[in-house]
Amino acid sequence: MAVPVIETRDLVKTYVLGGQEVQALRGVSLVIGKGEYVAVMGPSGSGKSTFLNLIGCLDTPTAGLYRLDGTDVSALPAENLAQVRNRKIGFVFQGFNLLPRLNALQNVEMPLLYSGTNRRDWRRLAEERLAAVGLAERSHHLPSQLSGGQQQRVAIARALVNTPALILADEPTGALDSRTGEEIMGIFERLNAEGITIVLVTHEHDIARCARRILSFRDGVLVRDENVDRRSPMGRGPTEPGIGAASPVGTGLGAP
Amino acid sequence: MNLYINGRIAVAALRVNKLRSVLTMLGIIIGVAAVIVMVGVGAGAQARVEEQIRLLGSNLIVVMSGSVNQGGARAGQGTQWTISEDDAIAIQTELESIVAAAPNVRGQVQIVHGNLNWGTAVIGATPEFFEVRDWQLESGRALEVEDVRDIERVAWLGQTVLTNLFPDEDPVGLTVRIRNTPFIIAGTLVGKGQSGQGQDQDDIIVVPLSTAKKKLLGRPPADPRVVASITVKVAAGASMISAEEHIRDLLRDRHQLQAFQEDDFILRNLAEIMRTQEASSKVLALLLAAVASVSLLVGGIGIMNIMLVSVTERTREIGLRMAVGARGRDVLSQFLVEAVLLSLLGGGIGVLLGLAGSAGIGHFAGWRVLIEPSSVLLSFGFAGLIGVFFGFYPARQAAALDPIVALRRD
Ligand SMILES: Nc1ncnc2c1ncn2[C@@H]1O[C@H](COP(=O)(O)OP(=O)(O)O)[C@@H](O)[C@H]1O
Ligand SMILES: [Mg+2]
Numbered sequence: 001m002a003v004p005v006i007e008t009r010d011l012v013k014t015y016v017l018g019g020q021e022v023q024a025l026r027g028v029s030l031v032i033g034k035g036e037y038v039a040v041m042g043p044s045g046s047g048k049s050t051f052l053n054l055i056g057c058l059d060t061p062t063a064g065l066y067r068l069d070g071t072d073v074s075a076l077p078a079e080n081l082a083q084v085r086n087r088k089i090g091f092v093f094q095g096f097n098l099l100p101r102l103n104a105l106q107n108v109e110m111p112l113l114y115s116g117t118n119r120r121d122w123r124r125l126a127e128e129r130l131a132a133v134g135l136a137e138r139s140h141h142l143p144s145q146l147s148g149g150q151q152q153r154v155a156i157a158r159a160l161v162n163t164p165a166l167i168l169a170d171e172p173t174g175a176l177d178s179r180t181g182e183e184i185m186g187i188f189e190r191l192n193a194e195g196i197t198i199v200l201v202t203h204e205h206d207i208a209r210c211a212r213r214i215l216s217f218r219d220g221v222l223v224r225d226e227n228v229d230r231r232s233p234m235g236r237g238p239t240e241p242g243i244g245a246a247s248p249v250g251t252g253l254g255a256p
Numbered sequence: 257m258n259l260y261i262n263g264r265i266a267v268a269a270l271r272v273n274k275l276r277s278v279l280t281m282l283g284i285i286i287g288v289a290a291v292i293v294m295v296g297v298g299a300g301a302q303a304r305v306e307e308q309i310r311l312l313g314s315n316l317i318v319v320m321s322g323s324v325n326q327g328g329a330r331a332g333q334g335t336q337w338t339i340s341e342d343d344a345i346a347i348q349t350e351l352e353s354i355v356a357a358a359p360n361v362r363g364q365v366q367i368v369h370g371n372l373n374w375g376t377a378v379i380g381a382t383p384e385f386f387e388v389r390d391w392q393l394e395s396g397r398a399l400e401v402e403d404v405r406d407i408e409r410v411a412w413l414g415q416t417v418l419t420n421l422f423p424d425e426d427p428v429g430l431t432v433r434i435r436n437t438p439f440i441i442a443g444t445l446v447g448k449g450q451s452g453q454g455q456d457q458d459d460i461i462v463v464p465l466s467t468a469k470k471k472l473l474g475r476p477p478a479d480p481r482v483v484a485s486i487t488v489k490v491a492a493g494a495s496m497i498s499a500e501e502h503i504r505d506l507l508r509d510r511h512q513l514q515a516f517q518e519d520d521f522i523l524r525n526l527a528e529i530m531r532t533q534e535a536s537s538k539v540l541a542l543l544l545a546a547v548a549s550v551s552l553l554v555g556g557i558g559i560m561n562i563m564l565v566s567v568t569e570r571t572r573e574i575g576l577r578m579a580v581g582a583r584g585r586d587v588l589s590q591f592l593v594e595a596v597l598l599s600l601l602g603g604g605i606g607v608l609l610g611l612a613g614s615a616g617i618g619h620f621a622g623w624r625v626l627i628e629p630s631s632v633l634l635s636f637g638f639a640g641l642i643g644v645f646f647g648f649y650p651a652r653q654a655a656a657l658d659p660i661v662a663l664r665r666d
Contacts, residue, residue: 056579058663079584082582082584086580097572097576110580111581113261113586114583
């Protein structure tokens with residue numbers, strides 16, 4: 001296995017709702033290596049989002065250990081977690097989560113505001129990422145002027161703008177029709193081919209089969225961890241040439 | 257993350273709800289405008305008082321006949337006069353801090369010149385009068401000791417008398433009749449304008465003290481040396497309080513008053529009189545101060561309220577910004593900048609409104625309104641401070657949000 005990007009040991013998350021304890025995760029231990037493409041599956045309420053939030057440093061575990069890129073981040077204060085999210089992780093959400101009054105370019109620029117990147121480079125970086133997802137001509141459109149697939153591509157460009165090592169996506173195709181969903185998956189495929197580690201949550205088998213590895217959750221427990229047969233229906237060849245190789249995303253987006 | 261970015265975000269946010277932003281600013285606008293007008297009116301009144309004091313001389317003490325018990329010093333004809341020319345001489349010569357002491361009598365007369373006639377105040381004076389009042393001659397010769405000694409029938413005209421009796425001729429050397437006595441015009445006085453009490457100081461005619469007593473007062477006093485008042489000029493830099501004390505001690509001694517007896521004279525200080533005037537403009541300033549502080553408080557609370565609304569409305573945005581790397585302090589400063597921008601905009605509009613209001617009051621009420629740049633800057637800065645103070649709580653609420661909770665909210 002490659003160098004671990006994500007390493008969890010007995011990760012537990014317990015929510016307390018009105019005095020009632022809800023055990024969303026009951027001790028998950030796993031390792032995800034650099035450059036892996038992992039799908040997280042499971043029925044609704046099985047803890048997929050909770051797991052993704054924890055490894056995305058959006059939330060902290062109730063118990064257990066989480067090492068990201070070799071550093072223990074399970075006990076970092078909020079300020080440092082924000083920095084980690086900014087530098088190492090790109091999020092893609094089911095509902096796109098674009099700011100409605102900012103155009104595509106400004107939405108993509110947003111993580112740069114908090115990264116200490118020189119302001120002169122913002123526009124160039126954002127334009128490069130938009131071009132990489134095929135939206136160079138739409139950079140001045142507002143989210144409301146874009147289709148769902150285009151909005152999700154803007155969101156992916158935003159996730160990429162700080163050249164993270166890790167992309168986390170929670171049901172990224174959940175709000176899209178299947179054809180648009182395939183387009184989005186094509187982009188993830190290409191990014192993974194360039195060396196970016198991807199973890200995506202989905203409940204669609206077709207989508208999950210795009211990944212190389214599937215983690216199945218049930219009731220907060222990891223019940224199955226399997227590798228995908230790459231010759232199966234929707235899967236593209238792992239080293240399909242050409243895709244993204246010439247795109248600007250290719251520069252430096254791989255593991256640091 | 258810097259001020260520029262936060263400013264851009266804030267401007268965009270405020271522009272989304274233009275009307276709401278303006279309504280929120282209203283309290284600050286009114287408050288700052290009231291502060292500007294208040295300080296302007298106050299400074300104007302202060303300046304006016306200071307100018308009057310400078311014009312009349314803040315270093316003047318007036319000694320009047322009579323006692324406080326007699327209901328002030330209405331030293332008209334027939335009143336018992338208790339101070340004399342010799343008191344004036346004693347004050348001037350025996351007290352070190354005194355530059356000059358001018359004994360006067362005062363009366364009301366009709367002046368006739370040809371077919372014109374004019375009622376005015378007459379002052380019987382000695383040469384010291386011109387010194388203590390800092391009054392220059394416009395034309396003619398000065399009043400001399402000999403004029404008083406020889407009871408000369410000469411007169412000096414104030415500007416108002418001059419324009420009414422001699423609209424277009426040089427009066428020096430001409431004769432007027434006062435109480436059927438001919439007086440030769442010896443000179444004219446430069447204009448002094450209105451006094452602090454709104455009297456026309458130029459509606460006056462000056463004659464030698466002795467001549468006034470003998471010819472112009474209805475019934476000459478029994479003692480030829482007594483006078484109605486003595487105007488005393490205190491040396492520059494000397495204490496007015498101790499000068500008053502010295503004059504009181506000297507006069508009580510000269511009048512042989514026992515310890516249990518009250519003063520048979522009254523001491524008045526012009527600076528004091530002026531200050532009572534200043535007090536009336538303070539009432540208005542106080543009123544404006546009340547308006548200002550109430551509306552600034554209300555304005556501040558309004559900003560706090562609208563910022564809390566804004567934080568609630570934009571919870572998802574906050575969650576998203578945090579998810580992509582905004583730290584608590586980035587969110588805090590974003591909302592703080594928005595609150596401060598709101599209050600500074602209100603402050604700016606308030607300053608403009610205040611300047612316009614001051615100009616309006618100055619124009620319509622005829623008051624002097626003095627706008628100092630420092631007061632404008634101060635109230636503008638204060639508006640910003642209100643933004644910081646009342647914006648801090650909502651901004652902290654925003655910064656304390658949990659990113660996933662915020663992201664899930666809709
Ligand atoms: N903030 C929360 N407070 C309380 N319970 C929560 C919270 N978030 C998730 N849960 C509970 O934790 C469990 C796992 O939720 P989640 O991770 O969202 O599942 P999935 O994404 O697989 O549908 C569910 O039972 C859910 O109700
Ligand atoms: Mg979920």
